Amino acid sequence: MEKFTRLRAIAAPLMRQNVDTDVIIRIERLIEADRARLGEHAFEAWRFLPDGSENPDFLLNREPYRRAKILLNGVNFGCGSSREGAVWALMGLGIRCVIAPSFGEIFFNNCFQNGVLPVVLPAASVQEIADEVAGDPAERLVTVDLEAQQVIAPSGKVHGFEIDPLRRTGLLEGLDEIGLTLRRETEIAAFQARDAKARPWVYRT
Numbered sequence: 001m002e003k004f005t006r007l008r009a010i011a012a013p014l015m016r017q018n019v020d021t022d023v024i025i026r027i028e029r030l031i032e033a034d035r036a037r038l039g040e041h042a043f044e045a046w047r048f049l050p051d052g053s054e055n056p057d058f059l060l061n062r063e064p065y066r067r068a069k070i071l072l073n074g075v076n077f078g079c080g081s082s083r084e085g086a087v088w089a090l091m092g093l094g095i096r097c098v099i100a101p102s103f104g105e106i107f108f109n110n111c112f113q114n115g116v117l118p119v120v121l122p123a124a125s126v127q128e129i130a131d132e133v134a135g136d137p138a139e140r141l142v143t144v145d146l147e148a149q150q151v152i153a154p155s156g157k158v159h160g161f162e163i164d165p166l167r168r169t170g171l172l173e174g175l176d177e178i179g180l181t182l183r184r185e186t187e188i189a190a191f192q193a194r195d196a197k198a199r200p201w202v203y204r205t
Helices: 027-032 035-041 085-092 105-112 123-134 165-173 177-182 185-198
Strands: 006-009 011-013 070-072 097-100 117-120 142-145 150-152 158-160
Touching (some): 011 123
Antiparallel strands (some): 142 150
């Protein structure tokens, strides 16, 4: 998994509420498309017109937002189904950080397993950053510093955020839950050795 430490990038103010995972990636694309190509189908209903051409009114189809690595959103982003492919699709678009007032719980958890940082900030703070970005998005970059747990707006204003310490470590080191567990492999082996002596019947084959 790719590490996440500090990102300074274009931020796209999508700012839509209740964006569900079915909108982020349609279910049939998870059957038909290779994981590496899911980004081509992200937000498909919004990105493309019925004839297959790009919708010029959709934010992520316009420069410089098509190069955004940070997504700014309204409440309840990633609600709906539990599909992990929604995170894969965002990654395929180049998104490494999603900032919103709240997230769908399963989507939120899936982000940490795939190297995407979901940041929870108050709605007023997200809107404030979005307003700053809109004037000149190519120059008014947003910085997300996971080590300091801060989002730095183009103006320099700092917005602190909270994150579970173990998940923070996982992203900083590029480790999912399995990787974090394997860091303690020596401790696990020592416990099993002690436990095998104390309860040998458990280990009989």
